[in-house]
Amino acid sequence: MTDIYTKVSQLAKQLKPEIVKFTQELIKIPSISGQEQDLAEVLLNKMAELKYDDFFRDDLGNIVGIIKGTEPGPTIMYNSHMDHVSPGNYSNWEGYDPYGGKIDICEISNQEKTLTELTECIHGRAASDVKAGHACQIYAGFILLKLRDMGYKIKGNFMYTGVVQEEPASLIGMTYLIDKTFKEKGLDYDAVVSSEATSLKLYLGHRGHVDLLVTVYGRTSHGSAPWLGVNAVYKAMPLISKIKDELYPALPRDEDLGQASISLNVIECLPGELAIVPDRCILTIDRRTIPGEDAAFVKQEMDNLINELSLIDPEFKADAKVKSTIERSYTGIELEAKRDMNPWKISKEHGFTIACAEALKEVGQEVKFGYWDFGTDGSKTAGIDKKPTIGYSPMQEQYAHTPYDKVRTDYMEKGLEGNVAIFLKATGAGKDAFNLID
Template structure:
């Protein structure tokens, strides 16, 4: 049985939409204090920070989680009420069970369990549950902008590695692609639909582009895999069914490791000869953030994998973005490892198995005791 069950259920019953994480942040800090963390506090951004000193002090591992979650959507589509934290046959149901209150609770209780047994990790551990992860990572961005990491008593710790606790079914994750959103505006000339002037109708420009996109071979990264360029939304400026549009806009969701210039070259090829305008934003805007990746033979990965291999022999990658992109950009070696099925995140079927939570606690504890 997962020892942090009651605490997790309390978190699940507390809505913590992005921008409203204050109460849950305070509750997380309270639990860390009760479990004997050496430091536990809310920083100036509202991030919940906990520190457990290790046998060797000065260098620290950062455990990454967050406090916010997405909206539950139509509650009628849920088998169980999304905020009731229903436990059924050792399966806990509800919004946030995998993204990310289940993983957060497992991280907290892994450290708390060590302290209750009179043990300490091999080196310092900083557990950070960040705000506003779901909308781009404001919490971790502000946290890293204040580096070096300084304890409340003024001591400085050097962050030498990071483990992102997003759900991975307890598999070691080597990273994920970056995410960008690009809007293409196809140009035409509005006219009465009865004239059938196809050369002035931007819908046909759009259709030509989509045909090219479907046939285009996107790059494949050796670690995080195939890039994707996916149409998600279409809108036009016509308000009538019998009038064509002057413009048709298409939103593309782009998951890749490409630089903005490489993305522009791809779009230049795909839009050659078409009447269209677009803008590829530079990195680290809300429209374009990079991913991260780490080599499988990196010491941090190997150190973690030796304790995980009895569960998962191979490595994985996430399809979605995480706060790991920020630590990677700050030259902090970053790897992923968290309980819960990542395919359940943001869905009305979100749930987590207690056995998987306890499995994560036990593996994480062994890893922390053996930190290199």
């Protein structure tokens, strides 16, 4: 281990009590999507306390902090989302307050659930998704500041971003930050490290996500005389069968990201009144995509099924569209967002991935790779902008969104040193580390 990486590990060890305490503080602040204001204030105050070179909040409520290097070089964005899902029924938390941030020794399993051990953990909603990630990333910037003050040369710029409204899967916070805020302020980024849960592995992508709304049409009549109407629910049944029995089994598989999938998650009928035959049956369909598939492809796939049924049954009428939602930020801005997230992956042979792996070796961490089951804002940075993006985090995916939400404190120390090592190694790796991904 070279001198600077030795110093990084020493500083991470010294700062462990601070990042643990800070994570506890963050967990105690509810920040459900659209209600992230209190958390944003605490994060901004922390950057002021740590003397970041620059930090600000944009109009949507995203926050940004910047540490400037001593030499020109790339800007690496370290990203965490500020929102979290509801804690749900408190009785499922088995004695833990979801906003308590309690520390204790507990049994914890690896991601494959093949090994369990006792270790110190912090409990609470968003401990694993992603408040421990905020702490490790913000303090990674602080270590870079300390290294700079010690006289070490630092290339490029460290950029921490905390974005709003990631959980609704609409990319609204990240898209606003990059496409509007960065352009207005003359900022850009060359690569991204996401703090979404990875168990200290390097995660290299995930499937995409498209929500389709399919409306099947009928004609109302009195429930006492159903033969006078066309029941939209009955008309939807052949389509549901085609989705389940024909489309799903034929979906392709990616060797890294896994199986493309389709799931019918919500069925509604309208008018939805007693004694009225429904004239609309609305299906909400969750389609997980792999590279080569996008929202237009998914819509056409459904249109083909609809057309097939129309040829068989002249009374069958239906249409499909990508679902959209109106999202309102805590600053009061309302934006329409499509429920459409691109699939993406970065190669193990990409220069940025290689640099990240070498960085972890520098601080004595084992290098393992993985891919998320769920989606992240990497759908914007890598899926749309094609910027090299990886996930690296002390948090474990199996605890996200559960009433067993927790994070290991020993992993947090490693996550802190790993984040700094990745920045140092990647910014010195040369231009090939920042080539756009396929």
